Amino acid sequence: MSLKGKLIAGYFAIGLIYTLYSWLFGQYSHFSFAYNLGRGVIWPAALFPAVGAVLGVIVLLVVIVGLHLNRR
Known part of the structure; x- marks a missing residue:
């Protein structure tokens, strides 16, 4: 896998971790998983x-x- 692929995979891995944390424990836990997934995609x-x-x-x-x- 190229460096570009590793960076993109790392970005989305961090986004997925952010999504799960926000959905389960964060201040946006009362919103749906889809809402938190959208926030996870643009986590920065x-x-x-x-x-x-x-x-x-x-x-x-x-x-x-x-x-x-x-x-x-």
């Missing part, structure tokens, strides 16, 4: 709120640039 944004804000800005910029380029 869930653990570090600043990352979520940065991701939001990036998505907003991509949408604005896409709309701008689509007009031409």
Whole structure:
């Protein structure tokens, strides 16, 4: 397995551990497993709120640039 594959597998392994912890013991345990799985997929944004804000800005910029380029 390449380094890229190991990094992706490690990322999703940490996400699964975060999902199980959040679903069973965390403050979001009253939400469904699917909700916690979604939080687990983006676990850096869930653990570090600043990352979520940065991701939001990036998505907003991509949408604005896409709309701008689509007009031409």
